[in-house]
Amino acid sequence: LKSPYHGGHLEVIVGPMFSGKSEELIRRVTRAVIARQRVAVFKPALDSRYHTAHVASHAGRSLEAVAVPGAAAIRAHLLGEGDLLSDPGLTLPDVVGIDEAQFFGPELGPLVLDLADRGxxxxxxxxxxxxxxxxxxxxxxxxxxxxxxxKLTAICTVCGAPATRSQRLIAGEPARSDDPVVLVGAQEAYEARCRVHHAVRQ
Ligand code: ADP
Structure with missing residues (x-):
């Protein structure tokens, strides 16, 4: 159970949709809980409030998490208003898990590197x-x-090859490259695709 790294460190799990990233995060955090380590799991909130939520995989496994409006809320949740250096009584979790990390802005980097530096x-x-x-x-x-x-792969929904990309479909057609990321009222879906079967309309 001993980490191969001395002290804190950063692990990143990536891949397209359906590649099992949430499953792998849940697996690693569950093992830390079995090892009686203190864990805290976060995910981005769609609204601007804190609430308890779950990290859920497409296969149905789930883990308790805190939904936060941004990286600053993770910092506040873990460090309070203070700072570890000025408040040595503060204890951080052994493990911090963050799902859907791509939705956090550039403030996520400094926060997670700071946490890793703190062990x-x-x-x-x-x-x-x-x-x-x-x-x-x-x-x-x-x-x-x-x-x-x-880097995980999913299965291409067209040919069954390893899928490295997320196909966005709007009303069944590949999305355009300039389609907004959030489309209100549109019928949209995502599928895992390989390089050959991934398409973006120009
Ligand atoms: P991610 O977090 O990467 O979106 P999840 O951990 O939520 O992935 O879900 C992975 C699960 O999704 C797989 O174990 C499998 O049961 C299911 N699944 C559905 N469609 C696919 C697909 N095209 N390729 C691989 N797994 C898929």
Missing amino acids: VRVILAGLDLDFRAEPFGCMPDLLARAESVE
Whole structure:
């Protein structure tokens, strides 16, 4: 159960939708709980409030989590208003898990690196690529800085090959590259696809 790293470190789990990122995050956090470590799990909230929620995998496994409006709320939840250096009585969890990490802004990087510097094992799960197959937000930077990276694949819904990309479909057709990420009222779906069967309309 001993970590191969000395002290805190950053682990990143990436891949397209349906590749099992949430499952892998749940697996790692569950093992930490079995090892009687203190864990805290976060995910982005769709609204602007804190609430208890669950990290759920498509296969139905789930784990308790705190939904937060942004990285600053994770910092406040873990560190309060104070700072560990000025408040040595503060105890951080042994493990911090964050799902859907791609939805956090650029503030996520400094926070997770700070936690790792303070001895926390940070496990991030998120999309490496958006529906256009372009690097997603804060993820490239975090992939570069992580001690450990796992890239998972799903199964291409067209041919059954390993899928590395998330196909966005709007009314059954591939989305356009300039379609907004949030489309209100549109009938949209995502499928895992390989490089050959992934399409973006120009
Ligand atoms: P992610 O967090 O990467 O979106 P999940 O952990 O939520 O993935 O779900 C992974 C599960 O999704 C798989 O174990 C499998 O049961 C299911 N699944 C559904 N469609 C696919 C697919 N096209 N390829 C792989 N797994 C799929």
